[in-house]
Amino acid sequence: MQHGALLIEVLITLVIVVTGLWGMAKVQARLQLSEMESYQRAQALLLLNDMASRMATNRAAAGSYAVALDSPLGVDMNCPAAGATPPERDLAEWCDALQGAAETLGTGSTRVGAMIGGRGCVEDLGGGQFMVTIAWQGMTPIVAPPASVGCGKDRYDGAPGTPCQGDLCRRALTTLVGVAAL
Template sequence: MVKLHSQRGATLLEALVTLVIIAFGLLGLVGLQSRLQVSEMEAYQRSQALILLNDMANRIAINRRAAGSYVTATPVGTGNCPAATGSRQQVDAAEWCNALQGAAETSGTSKLGTVIGGRGCVEDLGNNEYLITVAWQGLVPISAPSEGVACGKDLYNGDAASRCQNDLCRRTVTTLVRIGSLT
C-alpha cells in the first residue's frame, strides 16, 4: 500500500504534462494550417496561369493565318496594355495583357483577378510552332524553371537578402501550339 503523503502533486504534474503535449500538438496544427494556405494559394495561381495560357493558345489557334503576329518581343502583362483596337491580333494581345494584369476582378483601383506579377510570352519556334508561356511570382522559393524557358527570367528575384534569388520564386507554365498547313 502506497502512503498518501508521497502521492501529493502527482495529479498536478500529470495535468501539466498533458497541457504541454496539447500545446505542442496545437502548435503543429497551426504550422500545418499556414503551410496549407501557402500551398492552396500556389495551386490557385497555377490554375489561373493555366487558364491564361489556354486562352492565348485558343486565340492563336482560331486566328491561325496570322499566328506569327502574336509573337511578343518582350513579356506582355507589365506596364500599360495596348489599346484593344485594330486587328484581331491587337485586340487579342490587349485582352491577354489585361487578363494577365487581373483586370477581370478589381477592388477599388487594384486589379486582383490573376496571378502575382503575371507575364505572358509567345515565341516563334519555326515550322509553324509557337511556344506560349505564362510566368508569375511564387510565394516561396522552390526549384527554378528549366533554362529553356526565357519568359520572366530574372524578373522575380528579390533584393540581396531575399530568399527569392536565382529564379527560385519564378513559376512558369508553357504549351506548344502547332499550326497545320491547310492547303
Template sequence: MDASRNAGFSLVEVLVTIVILLIGLLGLAGLQGRALTAQMEAYQRSQALVLLKDMADRINANRSNAASYVTTLGTGAACPAAGSSVASIDLNEWCNALMGAAEAQSGVGNVGAMVGARGCITQTVAPASGAPSQYLVAVAWQGLNSTAAPTITCGTGQYGNEALRRVVALPISMADLN
C-alpha cells in the same frame, strides 16, 4: 500512504498535458499554414493554365496572323492599347487578364490573377515551304515557396529569385495550308 508526498502530483500531470497539447496545436497551426500556401499555389497554377489555353485558342482561331501575336506582356504597369486588328485586341484582352482585371478589390486594384503574371509568345520555328511554324505560349508568375527554377525563359529575372518563378507553357504548330 503519506499525503504530503503526493501533494502537487496531479498539478504536474496537468502541466505536462498542457505542454503536450500546446505542441500539438502549434503543429496543427503550421500544417494549416502550409495547406493555405499549397492551396494558393494550386489556384495560381489553375489560373495560369486557363490564361494559357485562352491565348492558344485565340492564336489558333486567327492562325493566318499568328506571327502578330509574338510578344511579352504583363511586364509594365499598363497593357498596350487595343488596335483594329484581331491580334492586337486579343493581346490587349490577354494582358488585362494577366494583370488581374477580371476581379478588382477597392483600394487594392486588380486581384484576379497570379502574383506578377507575365505572358510570353515566341516563334520557335519559322514557317517554311510545307513545314509548320511553331509557337510557344508561356505564362510565368511568382510562386510562394522556392522550387527548382524552370528552364523556359519567360519571366526570367523578374522575381528576384529564379526559384520562385513558375512557368506553364504550351507549344502550338501552325500548318502551312497554302
C-alpha cells in the same frame, strides 16, 4: 505526495496539448500557402489555354502574336491598345487578363483577378510552332524553371539575402501551339 504527482501530470498534458496545437497552426499556415500556389497555377492554366485557343482560331495571323521575351505582356507595363486586327485585340485582352482585370476591388482600379506578377510571352519557334508561356511569382522558393523557358527570367528575385534568388520563386507554364499552313 499524491497532489504533487497530479500537478506534474497536468503540466505534462498541457505541454503535449500546446505542442499539438502549435503543430496544427503550422500545418494550417502551410496549407494556405499551398492553396494560394494552386489558385495561381489554375489562373495561369486558364490564361495559357486562352491564348493558345486565340492563336489556333486565327491561324493565318499566328505570327502577329509573337511577343519579345525581354518585354513580356502583363505586370509592369502599359497594355497595348486594342487595335483593328484580331491579334492586336487578343494581345490587349490577354495583357489585361494577366494584370488581373477580370476582378477588381473598390472603384475598379485595384486589379486582383490574376497571378502575382503575371507575365505572358509568345515565342515564334519557326516552322509554324509557337511556345506560349505564362510566368508568375510563387510564394516560396522551389526549383527554377528550365533555362529554355525565358519568359520572366530574373524578374522574380527578391532582395539580396532572401530565399527567392536565382529564379527559385518564378513559376512558369508553357504550351506549344502548332499552326499548319492550310
